[in-house]
Amino acid sequence: MSSPTSRQIKSQQTKKKILETALKLFSAKGFNDVTVDEIVEASKTSKGAFYVHFKSKYEIFIEKFREIDEFYANFISSMPGDLTASEKILLLAKSQMTYFRDDLGKDLMRTVYVSALIPNQPKSLSDTDRLLFKIIHSLVEEGQASGEFSADIPTNEITMLITRCMRGTLYDWLIFGEDFDLVEEAQKFIKTLLLENIAAQTKSL
Incomplete structure (x- = not known):
């Protein structure tokens, strides 16, 4: 080259x-x-x-989301293969929130959330064609195939709930004070969702 x-x-x-x-x-x-x-x-x-x-000017955000998607791509390529689907999702969420906290910061993420409310603009935060959604979707499929997650709940529904947890935790980080631990709260939120899903699968056996 x-x-x-x-x-x-x-x-x-x-x-x-x-x-x-x-x-x-x-x-x-x-x-x-x-x-x-x-x-x-x-x-x-x-x-x-x-x-x-x-x-x-909205293209500025599109460019920033490309950088964020590059982070996801690099992370998933280096993820250990011997983890369960739940462990992979939790590890992804931990790395994601650490990246947002330490590399992007509150000011940028606050601006991203405010811009998402502007009418007639691309909704990058909720775009199901973005890499994050596709990665979570594939990990949920992996968990369902192994019997870790309930197969009775549609893959898209579980994926949407997990990504909603991520967006919601980020939003809380923006509105609460410095005592709000973004990484820890995301782990607790998503772990609760995953454990309930696993419990539902166990009860159906």
Whole structure:
């Protein structure tokens, strides 16, 4: 593979500058109150450069979700294969919440949640085509095939409940104080759901 040219490197640097500047402005002022002109001015770029990299300011979030999906892809490729489906889901949730807490932070996630309420915009948080949903879905299928999870409950329903637990825990982290332990609360929430599902499977035997 050939090395990137100086022009390509400069283009990526410009894209990164626009992305980081926009996220800071969204966090400080709110998504609705930030214009493309403000992003361009604050990032010391041009409107032409902005539209080369992003179709709209909402595309900033799409780009960030691509980075998050890359985290999921890297994580799942390194996950130990000798764990049960429940253990894999809990490990994924632990790594996910640690990543959100330590790498993304509250300000960014708060902005993401607020932007999800904007009408007529892609709903990345609840998009079932995203990698997270597909990973959880495959792990639930694995648990059902092994008899760990109830086969009487549709795979999509269990998957939706688990991903809802994740979104709900993140939301609580945003509205509660510093005493709210994001990683621990996510583990407790999802573990309770999984244990109840396993209990339902056991009773049906």
